[in-house]
Amino acid sequence: MTESREKFYGRRKGKKLRSNRVRLVEDVLPQIRCPRGLPEDASRFKQIWLEVGFGSGEHLATQAAAHPDILMIGCEPFINGVAKLCQYVEEQSLKNVRIFDDDARLLLDALPDACLDRVFVLFADPWPKNRHAERRFIGQPNLDRLARLMKPGTELRLASDHPVLKRWMIGQMRIRPDFSWRLDKCHEWLHRPADWPPTRYEQKALHGRPIFLTFVRK
Ligand SMILES: C[S@@+](CC[C@H](N)C(=O)[O-])C[C@H]1O[C@@H](n2cnc3c(N)ncnc32)[C@H](O)[C@@H]1O
Secondary structure, three states: OOOOOOOOOOOOOOOOOOHHHHHHHHHHHHHHEOOOOOOOOHHHOOEEEEEEOOOOOHHHHHHHHHOOOEEEEEEOOOHHHHHHHHHHHHHOOOOOEEEEOOOHHHHHOOOOOOOEEEEEEEOOOOOOOHHHHHHOOOOHHHHHHHHHHEEEEEEEEEEEOOHHHHHHHHHHHHOOOOEEEOOOOOOHHHOOOOOOOOOHHHHHOOOOOOEEEEEEEO
């Protein structure tokens, strides 16, 4: 098994955590922390979905509540976001959420082939400068990782509001022989499908109109 040694350029800490968030990180996170590999009880679930960079976790928590028979694994190194997802898990008594609180690539490299049934990378950091392009999560090295892990016929869902990242993601996906773009109707990409809960960054839409892209692992 290989291990990613690539540098992580994002933030791990933000504002000082309030005492309740500290409690959530100390009490709830250890109970739902995802190991570097499949969680021991993964086989109890019908499917496994993975979200990279869940931010504050609103999309992941909503999906988990709607699909209690699906194991939702979320990766997020930003501790303030991890604490917020722990709060949703506690408030809603979610039993199907596991958190990998580190760089997603470390988990991706440790998972077995064809174990994932859906992957979400929503409003990834845009890294808009050309010289930072290799920091964007959606790029050929991570698409190779996801292609290994996704079962045939499963969905990779991507979204962005940033003009540079939108163009980049489409360009990166179009050269993949192992993913096909599910684009049924003209302009469908401007509308979030009904089974796709909004995220905080979608609501902020700081950089422009969001697009919602679905690709299928061939
Ligand atoms: C712009 S925020 C979007 C958050 C959320 N998806 C949303 O739409 O509100 C991007 C998130 O991706 C996370 N991230 C960046 N690189 C990551 C990586 N290699 N593994 C896991 N998370 C990552 C960041 O910490 C950040 O929280």
